Amino acid sequence: MAPRPASPARRHGGLPRPDGVSTLESSSELRTALRRSSRAVSSVVSGSPARAALSAFLLVSLVFTALLSLPWASADGRPTALHDAMFTAVSAVSVTGLTTLNTAEHWSVAGQVIILVAIQIGGLGILSMASLLTLAVSRHLGLRSKLATQEAGMTTGNVGEVGRLLRVVVVTVLSCEAALAVFLVPHFAAESGSWLTGLWHGVFYSVSAFNNAGFSLHVDGLSAVAHDPVILTVIAVGVFAGALGFPVVMVLLDKGWRYRAWNLHTKLTVEVTLALLVLGAVLLFFFESGNPGTNGDLGVVERIWRSLFGSVMTRSGGFAIDDTNAHRPESLLLMDALMFVGGGSASTAGGIKVTTLAVMFLAILAEARGDREVTAHGRTIASETLRVAISVLALGATLVLVATLALVHIADESLQRPLFEVISAFATCGLSVGISAEAPPAGKYLLAAMMFAGRVGTITFAAALALRQRRVLYRYPVERPILG
DSSP states (O other), X not given: OOOOOOOHHHHTTSOOOTTSOOXXXXXXXXXXXXXXXXXXXXXXXXXXXXXXXXXXXXXXXHHHHHHHHSGGGBTTSSOOOHHHHHHHHHHHHTTOOOOSSOHHHHBOHHHHHHHHHHHHHHXXXXXXXXXXXXXXXHSSOOXXXXXXXXXXXXXXXXXXXXXXXHHHHXXXXXXXXXXXXXXXXXXXXXXXXXXXXXXXXXXXXXHHHHTTOOOOSSTTGGGGGTTOHHHHHHHXXXXXXXXXXXXXXXXXXXXXXXXXXXXXXXXXXXXXXXXHHHHHHHHHHHHTXXXXXXXXXXXXXXXXXXXXXXXXXXXXXXXXXXXXXXXXXXXXXXXXXXXXXXXXXXXXXXXXXXXXXXXXXXXXXXXHHTOSSOEETTEEOOHHHHHHHHHHHHHHHHHHHHHHHHHHHHHTXXXXXXXXXXXXXXXXOOOOOSHHHHSOHHHHHHHHHHHHHHHHOHHHHHHHHOSOOOOOOOOXXXXXOOOO
C-alpha cells in the first residue's frame, strides 16, 4: 500500500493558524523570548546582586503605589494623591509603618488588603521570594541565586546554607504569624463583637507585628485595645521574634537553648537585644514616671509593662499605645538611639543592627585594652567585619544627618521632631511625632526615600549605586595619620 501524503499541517510543522503561522513556530518564538528574558535577568543579577535588590524593591514599590492610587483602594472611592499613595506603598514594602493617612479611615478593605500583601512581601524580601520560587520549581538553587540572596541580606556566612535558610524563612514566618493570629483573633472578636472583624484584625495585626510593620486598623492605634494585656503581649512577642533575624532562628531551631552551642552571631544578637530591651525599659520607666501624658497616672505594674512595651516597639515595631508627642525630650532622644540601632541582621527590623553596635563596642574595648585583634566569646572577629560595621554606622549617620537637615528646612520645624521622624523612617520603625502627616509633599518624598534606603540596607544601597568594582593590583607605602 502506498503511503498516505502528509497533511498540510504536518508538512508545515504544526497546526495552521488563521494568520498562517504554525503553532510550533509560535511556541519557538515564545521559547526564544523567554530565553532572552532569562539571560537579561541573569546578567543583571550576576553583574550586581546589590543593584538587582535595589531594582526589585523599587519595582515592587511602584507597583503598590499604582494599586493604592486607584479609586477603589480608598474608602471614599476617589483616587489617592500620588505622594500619599507612594508614601504608604514604600512604608508597607519597607515594613516601616509610618503613615500620612489614617489606615482605618482612608483606605477601603481592598486598600487594606493591598497594604497587608505589601507588608508580607516586604518582610520576606523581594529577592528571597524570587529565590524561593526558583527553589520550588527546580528543587535546587544555583550558585548565582545563592550569592544574590546573600547580597540581599539573607546570609548565614555559608553559601551552602542559603537554600535551607530560605525554606526556614517561609516556614518560620507563616508559622509565627499563624500562632499569633490564633491568640489575637478571639480577643479582637470579643473587642469588636464580630468574628469576621476579629478574624480580619487578628490576621492583619499578626502579619504587621511579626514583620515589624506597625500598621494599625484602629483609628487611634493600639490605644483602643490598651486595656487588653493579651493583645499587647502577643503583638510585643511577635515584634520581638521578628526582630531577632532568621539566621538566629536557624541556630535556635538547631541548637535549642544550649548557649554554648550557639555561634558568635547568635550570642551577640541575643545578648545585645536583651541588654538594649532592659536598658530602654528602665530608662523609659524613670523618664515617664511623672509625665501625666503617658505613664504618670498609672500604677507601678502597668508602668513597668508599658515601659517594656515601649522599649520593644522602638526596636522597629512601631506600634504605640499613647501619643509619642507627649513623651519628654529625654525619652524621645532615648528612642532615637534605640530606633537607630534597630534589630537583628537579616530580620524584619531595620536600623544599623545590633551586631553592628556590638562589633563597634568590642573594637573600642579592644583598643582601650591595647589588643591587636577584636575578640568575643573565644572567637576573633575578622577585620573585614569591622570595616563593614564602620561603613554601616558612618553611612547611616550621614543619611540621617542630611535628611534631617532637609526636613528641618522643608517642615520649618526645630530639630527634635524632624530628627525623630527621619530616624524612624531610616530604621523602618514607624513611630511618629506627626511630621509624616503634616509635611508637604517634598517632605513625604524625602521620608519615603529614607524608608527605602533603610530597608534595602546601607551597604546594599551604596553598592547598588556604584558604577563598577575594581581590583587594585598594587599597594601604597603604609603611613599612620594622627588621630584624636
